[in-house]
Amino acid sequence: MSLEQGSKPEFDAYCAEVRGCQACLQSKNPLPHEPRPVFQIHPDATLLIAGQAPGNLVNLSGRPFTDPSGDRLRDWMGISSDIFYDASRVAIVPMGFCFPGYTPKGADKPPRKECALTWREQMLTYLPKIRTTLLIGGYAQKWHLEDGFKGRVTDTVENWRAYAPRHFVLPHPSWRNNAWLKRHSWFETDLLPELRRAVQSALA
Numbered sequence: 001m002s003l004e005q006g007s008k009p010e011f012d013a014y015c016a017e018v019r020g021c022q023a024c025l026q027s028k029n030p031l032p033h034e035p036r037p038v039f040q041i042h043p044d045a046t047l048l049i050a051g052q053a054p055g056n057l058v059n060l061s062g063r064p065f066t067d068p069s070g071d072r073l074r075d076w077m078g079i080s081s082d083i084f085y086d087a088s089r090v091a092i093v094p095m096g097f098c099f100p101g102y103t104p105k106g107a108d109k110p111p112r113k114e115c116a117l118t119w120r121e122q123m124l125t126y127l128p129k130i131r132t133t134l135l136i137g138g139y140a141q142k143w144h145l146e147d148g149f150k151g152r153v154t155d156t157v158e159n160w161r162a163y164a165p166r167h168f169v170l171p172h173p174s175w176r177n178n179a180w181l182k183r184h185s186w187f188e189t190d191l192l193p194e195l196r197r198a199v200q201s202a203l204a
Contacts, residue, residue: 011043011126014122014123014126015041018037018039018097018119018123019037021035021037021097021115021118021119022035023114023115023118024098024112024114024115027114031098031099031100031101031112032101033059033099033101035098036059036062036098036099037097037098037115038054038058038059038062038063038064038094038097038098039064039092039093039094039097039123040064040085040087040090040091040092040093041087041091041092041093041123041126041127042087042088042091043126043127043128043129044088044089044129045087045088045089045090045091045127045129045130046089046129046130046131046132046202046203047089047090047091047130047131047132047133047134047199047202047203048090048091048092048093048127048130048132048133048134049064049073049090049091049092049093049133049134049136050093050094050095050133050134050135050136050140050143050144051064051065051092051094051095051136051137051140051172052094052095052096052108052110052111052136052137052139052140052172053094053095053096053097053098053099053100053108053110053111053112053115054094054096054097054098054099055067055069055099055108056099056102056108058099059098059099063085064092064094065084065092068174068175069172069173069174069175070084070173072173072174073136073173076170076173076192076195076196077134077195077196077199078195078196078199078200079199079203083203089203090203091127091130093120093123093124093127094111094115094140095111095115095116095120095139095140095143096110096111096112096115096116096139097115097119098112098115100112107176110139111139116143120143130202131166131201131202132165132166132167132168132198132199132201132202133166133167133168134167134168134170134195135163135167135168135169135170136170136171136172136173137153137170137171137172138152138153138156141153141156141169144167145163145167145169148162148163153169153171154171154180154184156169157169157170157171157184157187157191158184160191164194164195164198165194165198165201168191168194168195168198170195171187
C-alpha cells in the first residue's frame with residue numbers, strides 16, 4: 001500500500017518501526033555493534049538511490065553517504081548536497097540499513113540479508129513517484145534487475161543502456177574502484193552524461 005492509499009501517521013509509524021529494527025541481533029551472526037538503520041525516504045521523492053549498506057562513517061553520522069563515496073556519487077549525479085539530502089526529492093534505500101562490520105581484510109562485509117527480506121518490498125511501496133533508480137553495486141542490481149543482472153557488476157554496467165533511463169547501474173563510488181574507473185573510461189565519457197541528464201529529468 002502506498003501513502004496515496006494510506007496515511008501520513010501510517011508512514012511515520014512504519015519509518016519509526018524500521019529505525020527501531022533489531023532483527024540482526026537475533027541471528028546466529030549478530031552485528032558487531034548496536035543497530036542504527038540509515039535510510040532516507042519521503043513519498044514525494046522522484047529519484048531513488050539503491051545502494052549496498054552504510055559504511056562506518058555513515059553509521060557514526062546516521063546520515064546516508066556522509067563519506068568520500070558520497071562526494072563522488074554526488075559528482076557522478078551532478079547535484080548538490082542540498083538536493084541530495086532533500087528527502088522529498090531523493091530517496092536513499094540501501095540493501096542493508098546498518099553498517100555490517102568489516103571482513104578480516106578490512107573491507108566492508110556484505111549487506112545483511114535480514115533488511116531486504118524484512119523491509120524492502122514494503123518500503124518501496126511508499127515511493128510511488130520514483131522515475132529513475134540508481135542501482136549501486138551487485139546486491140542492489142541483483143535484487144532490482146533479477147534475471148537482467150549479468151552475473152557481474154562489470155558486465156551489468158557495460159550493458160547500462162539496456163536498463164536506462166528507468167535504472168542506472170553503477171559500480172560503488174568507493175576509492176576501492178579507482179582502478180576499475182581508470183580501466184573503463186567509457187563510464188565517465190558515455191554513461192555519466194546520460195546519468196546526469198536522467199537525474200535532472202527525474203528531479204524536474
